[in-house]
Amino acid sequence: GESCCGSLTHHMGLTADATARAKRMIDQWTEAKVDWVIVTASGCGTTVKDYGHMLRYDPAYREKARDIGARSRDITEFLATTDLPEGKGDLRIVYHAACSLQHGQKITREPMALLKRAGFTVLEVPEGHLCCGSAGTYNMLQPDLARQLRDRKVAAIESVAPAAIAAGNLGCITQIGTGTQVPILHTVELLDWAYGGPRPERLAKLEEAR
Known part of the structure; x- marks a missing residue:
């Protein structure tokens, strides 16, 4: 199941831990073929949207990370597109x-x-x-x-x-x-x-x- 997105450890400069958590979430969401990642905690949402930057030097995750970041929306950002x-x-x-x-x-x-x-x-x-x-x-x-x-x-x-x-x-x-x-x-x-x-x-x- 879903776990921590890595935001808190990323804030603390614990790069290895934050990166490992980000990869775990990227793998789960990529395997699930999600259309959107809707986030209700904006601190987490900022980190998830930044996955592409976090993993820009990792050839195995760079594209997947960019894709997940592009699919991420704050809940209010998403609801604003509905009628x-x-x-x-x-x-x-x-x-x-x-x-x-x-x-x-x-x-x-x-x-x-x-x-x-x-x-x-x-x-x-x-x-x-x-x-x-x-x-x-x-x-x-x-x-x-x-x-x-x-x-x-x-x-x-x-x-x-x-x-x-x-x-x-x-x-x-x-x-x-x-x-x-x-x-x-x-x-x-x-x-x-x-x-x-x-x-x-x-x-x-x-x-x-x-």
């Missing part, structure tokens, strides 16, 4: 743009457009270009600086008084979630709910108060 109807989301939310999405993959408009299409009011966040302090393993290796970045990000988010926060990277969700009581969810959780899926557990208190 989703208007949804029933009715919360005031903010969208946190993970660095791996807005800077690494250059995906900026799609997540917010999807959330707006789903019925949510998406608020602008001051300093939205700044990192939350997660940054792969940065929050573990540089906890003091990471905490300062988190607190600055949380202050910016809370300044617009959202009911919830949407984000597309698990590291960011964990990092920001340690500094605020505002519920933070994966963007897809909110989209699923807006289109008739189950209410996310993190929104239970909000629903009870309404």
